[in-house]
Amino acid sequence: MTARNESQDLDLSRRQNSIANMLRDELRDFRRNAALPLCTALGEQTFILQNKLPHS
Structure with missing residues (x-):
């Protein structure tokens, strides 16, 4: 593997991690915002x- 390929793989990995973190945060916020009104x-x-129940 060349240095260029390693650099491209590292960039791809960083982008994937960034997207994964963004999705995780969105899901957390969605759960929080959906659960509170419920x-x-x-x-x-x-x-x-x-x-409304009769008190004993």
Whole structure:
């Protein structure tokens, strides 16, 4: 393998790592942003149901 090929492989590896990191960050943000409203809605429903139950 020539030095030029090694350099190209290194550049490709860096680009792949950069894309992988970007996708990982996007997925993390998506999960965070999607989960928060769902948890909030579930929490509100639980609170409403608890307040409607007869207290012992």
